[in-house]
Amino acid sequence: MTPATLLDRRLLFVIGKGGTGKSTVTAALALLAARAGKRVLVCEVNAAQDRIAPLLGAAAPSTLSRDGAEPARRAPETTRLRPGLHAVNVHPREAMREYGLMVLKFRAVYQAVFDNRLVRYFLRAVPSLAELVVLGKILHEVRVADHGGRPRWDLVLVDAPATGHAVELLRVPAALLDTVPSGPLRHDARWMHELLTDPVRTAVAMVTLPEELPVAEVLELDAQLRDVLHLSRAALFVNATPRSRFSQGEATRLLALGDTAPPLGPAVRAATIEARRGADALVHLRHLRAGLDLPTTVLPLLPSAPWGPAEVERLAGVIADGGVQVPT
Amino acid sequence: MIARVPGIREALAGRRIAVCVGSGGVGKTTVAAALALARAREGGRALVCTIDPARRLASAMGLSSLGNVETEIPRGRLESAGAAATAGGHLFAMMLDVKRTWDDLIARHAPDPARRERILQNRLYQQMSAALAGSQEYMAMEKLYELATDRDYDLIVLDTPPTAHALDFLEAPDRILDFLGNDTARTLLAPAIGAGRFGFRLAQLGSGYLAKGLARFTGQQALADLGEFLHGFQGMYEGFKARAASVRALLAGPEVGFVLVASPTPPSLDEVLAFHRRLVAEGMPVAGVVVNRLTPALWTGPAPLPAAGELAAPLRAAGIDARALAALPERLAASLAEHEAMAAAEERAIARLLAEVPGPRSLVPRLDGEVHDLAGLARLAARL
Numbered sequence A: 001m002t003p004a005t006l007l008d009r010r011l012l013f014v015i016g017k018g019g020t021g022k023s024t025v026t027a028a029l030a031l032l033a034a035r036a037g038k039r040v041l042v043c044e045v046n047a048a049q050d051r052i053a054p055l056l057g058a059a060a061p062s063t064l065s066r067d068g069a070e071p072a073r074r075a076p077e078t079t080r081l082r083p084g085l086h087a088v089n090v091h092p093r094e095a096m097r098e099y100g101l102m103v104l105k106f107r108a109v110y111q112a113v114f115d116n117r118l119v120r121y122f123l124r125a126v127p128s129l130a131e132l133v134v135l136g137k138i139l140h141e142v143r144v145a146d147h148g149g150r151p152r153w154d155l156v157l158v159d160a161p162a163t164g165h166a167v168e169l170l171r172v173p174a175a176l177l178d179t180v181p182s183g184p185l186r187h188d189a190r191w192m193h194e195l196l197t198d199p200v201r202t203a204v205a206m207v208t209l210p211e212e213l214p215v216a217e218v219l220e221l222d223a224q225l226r227d228v229l230h231l232s233r234a235a236l237f238v239n240a241t242p243r244s245r246f247s248q249g250e251a252t253r254l255l256a257l258g259d260t261a262p263p264l265g266p267a268v269r270a271a272t273i274e275a276r277r278g279a280d281a282l283v284h285l286r287h288l289r290a291g292l293d294l295p296t297t298v299l300p301l302l303p304s305a306p307w308g309p310a311e312v313e314r315l316a317g318v319i320a321d322g323g324v325q326v327p328t
Numbered sequence B: 001m002i003a004r005v006p007g008i009r010e011a012l013a014g015r016r017i018a019v020c021v022g023s024g025g026v027g028k029t030t031v032a033a034a035l036a037l038a039r040a041r042e043g044g045r046a047l048v049c050t051i052d053p054a055r056r057l058a059s060a061m062g063l064s065s066l067g068n069v070e071t072e073i074p075r076g077r078l079e080s081a082g083a084a085a086t087a088g089g090h091l092f093a094m095m096l097d098v099k100r101t102w103d104d105l106i107a108r109h110a111p112d113p114a115r116r117e118r119i120l121q122n123r124l125y126q127q128m129s130a131a132l133a134g135s136q137e138y139m140a141m142e143k144l145y146e147l148a149t150d151r152d153y154d155l156i157v158l159d160t161p162p163t164a165h166a167l168d169f170l171e172a173p174d175r176i177l178d179f180l181g182n183d184t185a186r187t188l189l190a191p192a193i194g195a196g197r198f199g200f201r202l203a204q205l206g207s208g209y210l211a212k213g214l215a216r217f218t219g220q221q222a223l224a225d226l227g228e229f230l231h232g233f234q235g236m237y238e239g240f241k242a243r244a245a246s247v248r249a250l251l252a253g254p255e256v257g258f259v260l261v262a263s264p265t266p267p268s269l270d271e272v273l274a275f276h277r278r279l280v281a282e283g284m285p286v287a288g289v290v291v292n293r294l295t296p297a298l299w300t301g302p303a304p305l306p307a308a309g310e311l312a313a314p315l316r317a318a319g320i321d322a323r324a325l326a327a328l329p330e331r332l333a334a335s336l337a338e339h340e341a342m343a344a345a346e347e348r349a350i351a352r353l354l355a356e357v358p359g360p361r362s363l364v365p366r367l368d369g370e371v372h373d374l375a376g377l378a379r380l381a382a383r384l
Helices: A003-007 A022-035 A092-104 A107-114 A117-125 A129-143 A163-179 A184-196 A212-229 A248-255 A264-291 A309-320 B028-041 B056-061 B075-080 B098-109 B113-121 B123-131 B135-150 B167-180 B183-194 B209-233 B237-251 B266-281 B308-317 B328-356 B374-382
Strands: A011-016 A040-045 A079-082 A085-090 A155-159 A202-208 A233-241 A296-300 B017-021 B045-050 B090-095 B155-159 B256-262 B286-294 B361-365
Touching: A003 A022, A011 A022, A011 A129, A011 A163, A011 A212, A011 A233, A022 A040, A022 A085, A022 A155, A022 A202, A022 A233, A022 A309, A040 A129, A085 A092, A085 A129, A092 A129, A129 A155, A129 A163, A129 A184, A163 A184, A163 A212, A202 A212, A212 A233, A212 A264, A233 A264, A248 A264, A264 A296, A264 B308, A264 B328, A296 A309, B017 B028, B017 B135, B028 B045, B028 B075, B028 B090, B028 B155, B028 B256, B028 B374, B045 B135, B098 B113, B098 B135, B098 B237, B113 B123, B113 B209, B123 B209, B135 B155, B135 B167, B135 B237, B167 B237, B256 B266, B266 B286, B266 B328, B286 B328, B308 B328
Parallel strands: A011 A155, A011 A202, A040 A085, A040 A155, A202 A233, A233 A296, B017 B155, B017 B256, B045 B090, B045 B155, B256 B286, B286 B361
Antiparallel strands: A079 A085
16 A cells, blocks of 8 residues: 555554654654645653654654653643644543543533532543543544635554553543443544544554564454444554565575674674564564465665654655565 | 763662552553563562453463452463572562452441442442542552552552553542542432431532533432432541552652653653653652653764675675575665664654653663563563
8 A cells, every 4th residue: 555545544543562762653654744745743642751752853842751750741732843743742630631522511610610629530530531522532533624624634654552552542422432421422423433434535554563572463453344343444654674685595505603802703694683673573473474365565774863853754755665675 | 971871770779659640552461561570570579460451461471360469470371481589589470450449448338337338339430440430540549559558569560551641640549539538419418318318319510500410421320329329438438538648649759750651653652651640740760661662873984984885895785695585685775764764753752751851761672572471571571
């Protein structure tokens, strides 16, 4: 699948295990979409610290206080990062507030109801309400129109939480349809469910690494998306794939020279490590391809951290070219 | 002369409980399992307890199911993996079952079987164990307390759930107890509770737009479920609270050590730093830091790194015809340069962590192949 087809959706969730580089892939996709002339909103979900903004070269307001990780309370404002590219960090409490205002229509009523301690307590007690309002905020962005009546965003890209939490989030509308008899909750759950399961408007891009556990987890995620959540799976990104400059034959011959004095010894050891990692990655890639029949983009392992705009640029370029070539 | 910094196993030597914390994807579960394995190999009875939807530990341990059952890894399996325990050493593993731990807790505190059943059957309760934020963390600590007080392990290693925020773990019990024992809610619900009715009607909440506003969100059923749940829970709160206080006291004690696990990437290191500050502020005992999957520097000589031209002669001397292998010296030089760049970047990234957290540490190089079996765990344990 070309990125264009993928990015022609209205709503794209980027999901993967923690540490797979989800945010970086999200940022690269956002860049490509914005370059294609789309108006893009990137949503982060309850992130302690904005990740997307720094990846795209904008300053991120630090939300960590000195004594710990208390996220500062702040308005859920969308920040303009580049022309056509905005980002928002969706926090449950703020999303709840927006949602409350939307349902209750009037600020005075909202304040009377929501600033009541008891009500806040009850809202917390209702299972999955926090997930619902977060998801509701994101999905609402897909539906909002500008003054001219056309959608405000061509594409809403979601840097989803780590796999387990993401699945919980996406399951909420269906779960509510099963349990809630009537009322605004059910009404909202219904349109959200319809939007989520509409393969024309909505899709999931999965991100993984060519390693044993991430591969196992993404195979599980794929089955859940397909069989339980009924979301359209559109693409798989295999991130940080190490590639070897050396053939297996060369690696075997070099192996014996690892103990040679410098400068050759250290260079040979680097080469054997490189060759082994490249070979391991290929094994996992094959396993992945055997278990997952999806358009797959292989992304290279970039040498240095921390990653910033330069790395995102490079990944965007690789994605536009269809990924790096690896032997199958 | 640089003072020798002890490793993480040494830091845990006098302790009975290790709590591994850190962001997802850093190898926390394997580090936890390796710490338990190491203690077993030294002749101790060691247990690793994990919360693991992907069943990672289960596969590492060669077990198919670990749900809340402490299972011993057969000594024969350890031996055949080259990780034999010395005499008296036993390795156990279990996977936390959050729902079952909640049920056990309710059963422990319920005054009679009827009350227990009423809570267990409540719809809100049945969703709560999965839906309430912090539920996993709370139950992990609850289970840890039970294991620490009822069993005779020499070491219990708890692998914590991956948290979105560092403070979730420590705050979870308070947040949930605040929910269960909310005074305002109980006062307002008093008519329904006091009357001993099972059915709870919204009308009893009061009148006016407060109740109506609430109902617009939740529907009547959810409120009814909640009223019934709180009713059933009445009288049990004090027991829960006392237990949570004991859990917290246990965690703050000298026999506990928190192990901060990070990978050498800035997001993971930031997370661990935030966690460390939090633990220190709360007076919790930090055992030390594990930085996992490091790229070790290979070039120990002076800069600059060797150019391709310097590699051609030693290759020839080793009997490899560099001309027959296209650009081999160039590729070797590039490989070394890339490796060293990665190693240097990681070293810079961890320097800040090590400066702020000066205690025991284990810097674990990325091992050959991945750690997904007992032999791999044994190799990892040797580096801790």
